[in-house]
Amino acid sequence: MEKKSSKDKDSQELPKVPVPPLKQTLDMYLKCVQHLVKEEQFKKTKTIVEKFGAPGGSGEFLQKKLQERRDKTTNWVYDYWLEDMYLNNRLALPVNSSPVMVFPKQTFRDHKDALRFATRLIIGVLQYKDLIDARELPVDFARGQLAGTPMCMEQYNRLFTSYRYPGLKTDTLKVHMNTASPEPEHIIVACKNQFFVLDVVTNKEQLKEAEIFSQLERILKMAENPGDKVPAFGLLTSDGRTEWAQARDVLTKDPTNRDSLALIESCLCLVCLDEPSGLDPSDTNRALLMLHGGGRDRNGANRWYDKSMQFVVGMDGVCGVVCEHSPFEGIVLVQCSEFLMKYIIGSPSKMATSASIKPLPPPRRLLWKCNPQLQGLLKASGDRIQRLVNNLDMDVFKFSVYGKEFIKKQKMSPDAYIQVALQLAFYKCNKRLVSTYESASIRRFQEGRVDNIRSATAEALAFVKSMTDEKTTLSDVEKMKRLREAISAQTNYTIAAITGMAIDNHLLGLLRISKDLNMEKPEIFCDETYLSSNQFILSTSQVPTTVEMFCCYGPVVPNGYGACYNPQSDHIIFCVSSFRESTETSSAVFAKALKEGLLEIRDLCNRSSAAVSKPAESGPGAAQPRKSGK
Numbered sequence: 193m194e195k196k197s198s199k200d201k202d203s204q205e206l207p208k209v210p211v212p213p214l215k216q217t218l219d220m221y222l223k224c225v226q227h228l229v230k231e232e233q234f235k236k237t238k239t240i241v242e243k244f245g246a247p248g249g250s251g252e253f254l255q256k257k258l259q260e261r262r263d264k265t266t267n268w269v270y271d272y273w274l275e276d277m278y279l280n281n282r283l284a285l286p287v288n289s290s291p292v293m294v295f296p297k298q299t300f301r302d303h304k305d306a307l308r309f310a311t312r313l314i315i316g317v318l319q320y321k322d323l324i325d326a327r328e329l330p331v332d333f334a335r336g337q338l339a340g341t342p343m344c345m346e347q348y349n350r351l352f353t354s355y356r357y358p359g360l361k362t363d364t365l366k367v368h369m370n371t372a373s374p375e376p377e378h379i380i381v382a383c384k385n386q387f388f389v390l391d392v393v394t395n396k397e398q399l400k401e402a403e404i405f406s407q408l409e410r411i412l413k414m415a416e417n418p419g420d421k422v423p424a425f426g427l428l429t430s431d432g433r434t435e436w437a438q439a440r441d442v443l444t445k446d447p448t449n450r451d452s453l454a455l456i457e458s459c460l461c462l463v464c465l466d467e468p469s470g471l472d473p474s475d476t477n478r479a480l481l482m483l484h485g486g487g488r489d490r491n492g493a494n495r496w497y498d499k500s501m502q503f504v505v506g507m508d509g510v511c512g513v514v515c516e517h518s519p520f521e522g523i524v525l526v527q528c529s530e531f532l533m534k535y536i537i538g539s540p541s542k543m544a545t546s547a548s549i550k551p552l553p554p555p556r557r558l559l560w561k562c563n564p565q566l567q568g569l570l571k572a573s574g575d576r577i578q579r580l581v582n583n584l585d586m587d588v589f590k591f592s593v594y595g596k597e598f599i600k601k602q603k604m605s606p607d608a609y610i611q612v613a614l615q616l617a618f619y620k621c622n623k624r625l626v627s628t629y630e631s632a633s634i635r636r637f638q639e640g641r642v643d644n645i646r647s648a649t650a651e652a653l654a655f656v657k658s659m660t661d662e663k664t665t666l667s668d669v670e671k672m673k674r675l676r677e678a679i680s681a682q683t684n685y686t687i688a689a690i691t692g693m694a695i696d697n698h699l700l701g702l703l704r705i706s707k708d709l710n711m712e713k714p715e716i717f718c719d720e721t722y723l724s725s726n727q728f729i730l731s732t733s734q735v736p737t738t739v740e741m742f743c744c745y746g747p748v749v750p751n752g753y754g755a756c757y758n759p760q761s762d763h764i765i766f767c768v769s770s771f772r773e774s775t776e777t778s779s780a781v782f783a784k785a786l787k788e789g790l791l792e793i794r795d796l797c798n799r800s801s802a803a804v805s806k807p808a809e810s811g812p813g814a815a816q817p818r819k820s821g822k
């Protein structure tokens with residue numbers, strides 16, 4: 193079948209993100225929080241919610257205003273969501289916000305091998321950008337639940353055109369959308385904490401593979417001899433957003449610094465040639481090195497976190513991508529990374545065949561002016577990234593006992609099943625469930641990004657209790673029934689979310705529009721329940737890949753977990769993160785509980801199907817209901 197390109201798709205307009213009915217959202221909100229808060233607190237919340245949703249109440253008014261906003265805009269929630277999720281967040285980008293893709297460990301015999309890899313990566317980036325600009329990328333179609341609908345391709349346009357400027361109160365995401373630009377294009381190469389401009393397209397002509405390679409070799413040499421000591425200004429971008437905004441104000445007072453910043457801000461992407469870290473290149477260590485570069489003493493300053501795509505090529509073969517999250521979702525990052533990996537590995541090198549190499553001007557080293565004030569700021573940023581490095585507790589593991597195929601054979605959604613297993617793991621560790629975030633794509637709609645599947649459902653709670661507190665008192669039949677109910681609740685929530693009927697975006701919209709209208713903040717949004725329901729102690733995401741690589745990220749709250757998973761047919765890769773400074777979390781403990789839980793659920797499924805397929809043989813075995821407590 194002929195693949196549709198995004199150019200063809202432009203004519204078939206996608207629907208706008210809907211505004212769900214108010215009552216539906218409020219009912220769903222109460223259902224989501226009832227079992228997560230104390231009874232007294234819930235009673236209070238219920239009264240507040242009912243008042244908000246009453247005929248003639250503020251909810252009705254705000255809903256009308258939101259519907260008007262929907263009519264007037266392409267996507268009513270986009271700006272609200274972008275600000276709330278990213279731009280207003282003051283936390284440092286590494287670990288807290290920027291997800292990373294970790295490539296398989298590469299074997300480089302020497303620096304030339306590493307530079308060959310980097311060269312092919314750059315050629316791949318240029319080819320991919322050409323496809324985006326020409327709108328020739330094949331349109332993504334939804335898979336899994338409600339498969340087959342076309343997805344909005346707009347996020348791809350922001351891959352190489354975005355820059356996130358730090359602000360004192362809020363950041364600004366700038367996107368240069370002039371496609372097929374006749375302007376020269378450049379990449380910034382970071383090497384030994386210095387930044388170099390590599391012109392890759394001049395006079396509409398792209399550098400050949402051998403030319404890029406030779407320019408990279410020159411950069412490597414130039415980086416060896418920095419002349420004066422170069423300030424490691426990349427560290428400033430790893431700081432909290434307000435701190436970086438303040439430092440940037442100081443930095444830009446000098447015209448040399450302004451020129452250097454302008455070149456970084458207008459580049460296509462960064463390629464970070466990293467020094468060997470000296471660490472064992474395990475999955476966990478490679479994940480850590482992508483997330484924070486190993487801090488000040490390793491490659492933490494060899495980055496520029498505001499830029500949306502940073503490709504890391506370590507001389508020791510530790511490679512991957514660091515992505516500033518505000519312009520696009522992980523799924524787009526995966527598509528791009530897979531294209532590049534296939535290109536690097538799969539297409540023949542043109543290095544030997546490219547005839548003469550043009551004599552090119554040497555790449556330019558970016559110059560900086562430092563002063564004692566900036567020195568002080570740099571020291572403070574360095575100290576803070578170091579604290580983040582020491583704080584991050586990461587556990588990446590491959591669960592190889594089974595994968596998606598086993599789950600599908602149970603006639604269950606693999607994603608819902610894994611979510612229920614994550615709930616079980618959390619309950620095993622904490623004896624309670626907490627507000628959970630699972631990202632659900634809403635790219636079925638114009639400019640759609642994501643909404644939240646609140647996976648800590650009441651049905652999940654009932655199931656996890658049956659596997660723990662009530663383990664010995666309940667029968668397998670009852671446990672299996674609860675498992676099916678939990679999976680069905682999760683699947684239904686997923687379908688609601690991907691069709692624009694989840695509650696988080698809607699509630700945010702109601703809150704933000706009340707602010708736009710200068711209204712007093714409605715009580716529902718000041719309520720303790722609302723505030724705690726937005727503290728996502730468990731922040732999860734499915735990021736599947738078809739090429740060997742994995743995605744990971746950090747927790748979003750100090751006492752929380754990040755849990756990213758990549759389900760494959762016969763195994764699942766999990767990346768669990770948490771902070772060491774929290775006494776409530778431990779990635780290793782969570783990972784252990786998760787593995788145990790996955791085995792216990794499998795055993796339950798196996799016992800249940802054995803009982804179903806051999807009813808005549810069933811005696812007083814494990815699948816039989818046991819009398820409660822006796």
Ligand code: COA
Pocket residue numbers: 291335336337338521522523599600601602603604605606607608631632633634642686690733734735
């Ligand atoms: N019985 C048998 N098979 C089933 C099944 C069932 N009851 N339910 C689902 N399946 C199959 C599906 O058909 C699908 O098959 P495929 O592998 O051949 O495509 C597969 O199982 C996976 O489906 P499922 O596990 O239900 O998940 P999904 O692919 O629909 O994903 C979300 C669900 C929420 C993850 C997805 O909709 C989404 O939004 N993804 C984006 C997440 C995101 O944004 N991540 C990045 C954040 S930065």
